[in-house]
Amino acid sequence: MTKTDLNKYRNILETKQGELEHVIRNREAITIEKSPDALDEVQHAAERELAIRNLDRESQLLRNVRGALRRLDDGSYGVCLHCEEDISPKRLNAVPWTPLCIQCQEAVDRSRDENNDSVDELLVNAA
Ligand SMILES: [Zn+2]
Numbered sequence: 001m002t003k004t005d006l007n008k009y010r011n012i013l014e015t016k017q018g019e020l021e022h023v024i025r026n027r028e029a030i031t032i033e034k035s036p037d038a039l040d041e042v043q044h045a046a047e048r049e050l051a052i053r054n055l056d057r058e059s060q061l062l063r064n065v066r067g068a069l070r071r072l073d074d075g076s077y078g079v080c081l082h083c084e085e086d087i088s089p090k091r092l093n094a095v096p097w098t099p100l101c102i103q104c105q106e107a108v109d110r111s112r113d114e115n116n117d118s119v120d121e122l123l124v125n126a127a
Contacts, residue, residue, distance in 0.1 A: 001078050005089075009077065012096045013069050020062040027055050061097070068097040080104055 071077040078087050080101035087101045100108065 006072060006077065009092065009096050010069070010072050013065050013072070016097065017062065017065045017069065020058055020065060024055060024058050024062065027051050027058070064097040064099065067099060071099075082107075 068077060071079075078092060079085070080087050081099045082104040083101060085101055087098065091098060091102050098105065
């Protein structure tokens with residue numbers, strides 16, 4: 001990967017990181033907001049639950065983005081964490097924060113379907 005490529009991905013990742021930090025900060029504010037009106041409680045509970053689910057997803061994404069930035073720093077960016085093959089430029093352009101090549105990602109998706117947590121752990125440790 002050329003220096004120009006690396007700089008391009010760093011820009012994308014830093015922008016994404018800033019966006020996610022902003023969204024997550026705002027969502028935390030929504031999540032803890034409490035209504036004094038009991039009638040609103042059911043509505044609020046549903047909104048809070050949705051907010052928490054989104055927060056989980058955004059937090060996971062932010063971990064991936066930060067992990068990718070760290071790999072840019074240590075020179076391992078663009079290499080699959082699982083099989084250590086280069087991740088295709090096409091995939092990096094689509095998902096610049098991905099830690100996995102497409103083959104390994106598909107294996108993860110398949111094992112998720114089978115409720116196998118071991119690859120999830122790999123990803124959490126990698127993030
Ligand atoms: Zn791989």
